[in-house]
Amino acid sequence: MQLSIKENACIAPYCSMKAGGNAKYLCFPESPDELKACILLMREKDVKTLILGNASNTLFSDEGYDGAVIFTTRLNKVEVFGEKITAECGVPLSSLAMAAAKESLTGLEFSYGVPGTVGGAVYMNAGAYGGEIADCFSEGLFLTPDLQEVVLTRAEMGFSYRKSVLSQNGYILLNAAFALRKGDPDKIRAAMDNFMRLRREKQPLEYPSCGSAFKRPPNAYAGALIEQCGLKGYAIGGAQVSEKHAGFIINKDNAKANDIIKLIDYVSDTVFEKTGIRLEPEIRIIRNR
Ligand SMILES: Cc1cc2nc3c(=O)[nH]c(=O)nc-3n(C[C@H](O)[C@H](O)[C@H](O)COP(=O)(O)OP(=O)(O)OC[C@H]3O[C@@H](n4cnc5c(N)ncnc54)[C@H](O)[C@@H]3O)c2cc1C
Structure with missing residues (x-):
């Protein structure tokens, strides 16, 4: 396994704010096994870790981060099973919404245009235009701090406004399943286009x-x-x-x-x-x- 790791690298290019100092390490795992391997490697080195998706809701100071930032953006598989869609934690929300729309599945339109990943969105219970992740999250596979895999259902997620249990338990989302419904493909596409238009009009x-x-x-x-x-x-x-x-x-x-x-x-x-x-x-x- 050849892990992709940069040492003493600037975080700014990877953050949507395009600011922030250097991290001791930046890691880019390409599979759940590589993600675990990155965490184990950093533990061996006694280096703390922080898991991030697109860093579209995270800002580091100019002093940077005296640890390893693990970006999940290369974990990006999406699968559709009937009215359920599963996505690895690094899948961009807009790709997820598009994959759902392609199958005429409704429920994720609100997330189109949010520049985060599934992991960051579940952590934050991201929401927009009257919808939020909690509305369609069904269950997720997580890594506990002692690297055990556990499944948490929606009821166990403690979702509230821009919050989930993940800010307390330190679990890492590996992949999530979203329960959607069959809908009218034209209406789904129109809603997504409308939300994107509103973003372009109102947001800088x-x-x-x-x-x-x-x-x-x-x-x-x-x-x-x-x-x-x-x-x-x-x-x-x-x-x-x-x-x-x-x-x-x-x-x-x-x-x-x-x-x-x-x-x-x-x-x-x-x-x-x-x-x-x-x-x-x-x-x-x-x-x-
Ligand atoms: C132009 C713009 C528009 C936006 N619009 C919206 C909006 O409409 N609604 C909204 O809610 N947000 C919005 N955001 C904010 C942001 O995109 C969301 O909060 C998004 O969900 C963050 O995802 P991320 O992958 O970038 O998270 P990151 O910033 O990478 O991480 C956010 C938090 O999630 C944790 N995390 C990330 N991945 C995992 C994982 N796999 N397991 C466990 N924890 C994890 C991180 O540790 C961190 O604490 C917007 C941002 C921008 C720049």
Whole structure:
């Protein structure tokens, strides 16, 4: 087994924010066995590991990561069994939605255009346009921290808004099954095209970002609160609150990761001072080595 591993490599090119320092190792396993082998190898070296998909919701500081980042993007098999679709953890959500549409299966249209992988989406219970992963997740095969394989069903996933049990138990998703329904192929395609059009219209897709920087607070919208506080367009270094969508923090001009983090903190503090509402980052920030 020839593992693909880079040593002391910059994380930025692999993260959708295009910022962040170096990691001790970057690993790119091509199968579940290689993924396990990467973890075992790093344990032998006494190096901590972090599993990532597309890093479209993760931001590392400029100090980087004193461990191994294992990217799952090469684990990308999809299979369809009747009304069920199974996908390895590195499958991009848009490919998953397209594979479902090809079989006239409805239920995953909302995920079309979310730039994450199945693993990141299950971890985050990703959602958009009224749908979320919890709606169609059926069961998943996971690796426990002691590298045992276990199956968790939907009921065991503790799904809530942008959250699952994975943030507590440290399990790694290897593959997931989604229960869908037969639908009208034209309607499925039209819904997907519509969601993509809305994204292009409303989101600053021309700049690197991690999508919505903050979770939606109860009974309010983060973007509206940020705009109301006069922060639309506010910048620190190359990082900016998007002028197109105030809920997005973008890497406008070669931003330092630490400027992006400072801006996230500044926006959260300013909105709290002015409205009493504390915005919680939706982006997972890895602040310390
Ligand atoms: C332009 C843009 C638009 C976006 N729109 C949306 C949207 O509409 N809705 C939405 O919810 N999000 C959105 N996002 C955010 C992001 O794409 C989602 O949260 C996505 O689900 C993250 O997937 P990822 O593979 O990139 O996760 P990563 O950032 O790689 O990881 C996120 C978390 O998941 C964990 N993780 C990753 N893979 C696994 C695995 N196999 N097993 C266990 N844990 C794992 C990581 O450790 C990390 O904690 C958007 C982002 C961008 C840049």
